[in-house]
Amino acid sequence: MEEFDKNRSIIQTDQERIYPGTLKAILFDMDNTLFDFIAAKMEAFRKILSFIGREKGDIAEEPSELFRYFLRGTYGFEDYENIRDYMQDRNLFTAQGYRKCCEIYEQEKLENLELYPAVTNTLDKLKGLGLKLAIITDADKHHALARLTKVGLLNYFDLLVAADTTGTKKPDPTHFLFALEVLEITPEETLVVGDSIKRDIVPARKLGLKTAYASYGDWRPGEEADQCFDFRLNSFSDMLDIPGLL
Template identity: 80%
Template sequence: MEELETSRNGIRKNTDPGDLKAVLFDMDNTLFDFVAAKLEACREILSYIGREKGDIAREPSELFGYFLRGTYGFEDYENIRDYMQERNLFTAQGYRECCEIYEREKLQNLELYPAVMDTLDKLKGLGLKLAVITDADRNHALARLTKVGLLNYFDLLVAADMTGTQKPDPAHFLFALEAIGIKPGETLVVGDSIKRDMAPARKLGLKTAYASYGDWRPGEETDQCFDFRLNTFSDLLEISGL
């Protein structure tokens, strides 16, 4: 790893970015605010249930908490089923409606972080290869990237159903390196999770940029767990020498 220096705005900056050939991006909460979109989807589900049952409105965090339990996957509909069953709100038709609301509203409420497109344009202008590595399945990833207008920016998409694993398993990173034909030292990984993005990437010898602006579950950070800190997405341009 090359020597690091501190730039004027406090971002640790690579003194020689010329060897960088590719950037691998996590997707959710790195390119766009996925948690905010999920919360809006939960809000709409509870609103629907309230209309059907004549119930008082509840906070979306109440349903969102079910997705955080780890009982099922972060995107699994079974989280909605459990919520409804535990409150004696479950019907087969209502459950189907809630799942449809969840998918529709989650997608419709996605919003890019500031300056994402402009920054990606400049990175592409440098001749860098850009890829997405995500724990979403391929169909969901394609839908999200299409919704926010980013699909054509990326040379490669690596999704959970393509590798059969999820991060922090190294399979996503290794798949991308082989597919693009680059070495770890020529590659930067950008992600919002220390455990799932930064730690496995560093073990493989990749450079790492921690998207602190998107980390909605902080507390994992240590002094040596990443190479660069991004306070905004456009801070990537500091690392790239622009």
């Protein structure tokens, strides 16, 4: 039977209750879990379209038009080829203009990163509890380090597992298994926090890890339907109410 504590916005199941002091580590997704990455990408798209408009005349499109190219799955979610296709489909492509758009994309999405409320204070408290903290991300190591440095979080984490660390991306379980081995912890001692049901929560649960769904950062409509998570976080600081941390 499921209990719902409305005051704490956390779902907890009786069969998978975490008892006090049992958690030793927390594995965090990065983008849209610690900071709003989609908002930063959208701002980058606005700047790209502004640049193209100055070069070729006002194309009068919303940033969502360019974002759709990144959502197709033809290339990676961060691949510059998405920008190339967008420009070519509109007869706007030049080699010089394309290079400049890629530069704008990288600069603006990094500069516009903003932490969710209370992230720093919450991480301070988690570190004070002696928990091991790690990042599990599909970004490559170079971009992950740049983002964590930009928002001032790099020194909070004991381990960074990036796409080029394991050669895989979630929902492949290799990221999680790698972290468990390096940190010398068991699934029962570990909590995974992420904004994607399919890429974070489902693979973690299959390995026996506890899961906290960062609903505040989930920009994918419809993924939550199964509610296949141990805890629901409506804000980052809700983590401090999860049993087993104290």
